[in-house]
Amino acid sequence: MSDVNINKNSNKNFFSSLVLGKNYFFCLFIIVIIFSLDRISKITIIEYQLGNNSIYINDFVNFDLVWNTGVGFGLLSFHSSILYNSITALIGLIIIFLIYLLIKSKLSDKISFSLILGGAIGNFYDRLVYYAVPDFIDIHYQTFHWFTFNIADIFISLGIIMIILKDLVFKND
Secondary structure (H helix, E strand, O other), rough: OOHHHHHHHHHHHHHHHHHHHHHHHHEEEEHHHHHHHHHHHHHHHHHOOOOOOOOOOOOOOOEEEEEEEEEEEEEOOOOOOOHHHHHHHHHHHHEEEEEEEHHHHOOOHHHHHHHHHHHHHHHHHHHHHHOOOEEEEEEEEOOOEEOOOOOOHHHHOOOOOHHHHHHOOOOOO
């Protein structure tokens, strides 16, 4: 009888690790896709705009390269290397914490954390390589311009919105 219980437990552990492994693979896939889309878009815009002006898309959207030394949407932009390095270190710690949250969370939250991580790692990479984050999507209406942002910012915002909506709609008791 104990052999049957051992086999059932080992099968259950194998099955749960297989399912858990698929979830992590899916999350890693999301992170890599977002990071890749972000890198491709930034490299393309940087190369194009080195010799050109902004790219006119329509009356509401332009691509105009801006180097952001602050945090999301250009907030806290200062020309102090101590502040920049402190913010970069804090972002690195937040990324580590997000990885921990991704590991400990349910699948629905893993997807949200993966979206945030993909974008955060993309912007963190830029902070380390360029010492600034290239933002280029300029949404505007006549003379009003929203904050200039990039693909990574879109996915970070989307992940945060998903977490907030989940918490508002599906209350955990």
